[in-house]
Amino acid sequence: MNPSFIKKSRSAIMLLAAGLITTTSFANSEARLDTVKSVYAHALYDIQTTGDYEAAEVLYPFANRDLRYAIDLIQSDSGVDDEGALTECHQAGWGLNLLSSNGWGLEEATALDFTELGGGDVRVRIDFDGGYDIKDYSLLCNGNSCEISDSIDVDGVSALANIMQMCL
Secondary structure (H helix, E strand, O other), X not given: OOHHHHHHHHHHHXXXXXXXXXXXXXXXXXXXXXXXXXXXXXXXXXXHHHOOOOHHHHHHHHEOHHHHHHHHHHHHOOOEXXXXXXXXXXXXXXXXXXXXXXOOOHHHOOEEEEEEOHHHOEEEEEEEOOEEEEEEEEEEEEOOEEEEEEEEOOOOOEHHHHHHHHHO
């Protein structure tokens, strides 16, 4: 074979590989964003149809196996101890809320902005009249299929780690 042809073929293969990586990365990025957007769309639909939403139930279909296990732990917890106080496990479940505890409800949002962060996490900025809230999500993807693996609050606290610590 002609050495010039081999060199050109390698160059073409490298360009093709670079193009595929970029395309896969872009598609994966869109899949990450679309997954988190779907969570919020589901919650907003529940608000419109029932007047409220349950964060754990909204997240469950989009969660990976570990996060579904954590949600199952919370849902199996009675929520109150023998003295009527909220259990630590129940409180740990608050980390799954789609908003932080800021007094606003999702139905009051004026805008939702979804941004992919470094490492593949997705940040949701929820705007309200007079303020905003931020929630981050970690996702695991296989091609264009992504699942949420954790919910992280504005202080960087992992809901998954907190639930596992408080509920087991």
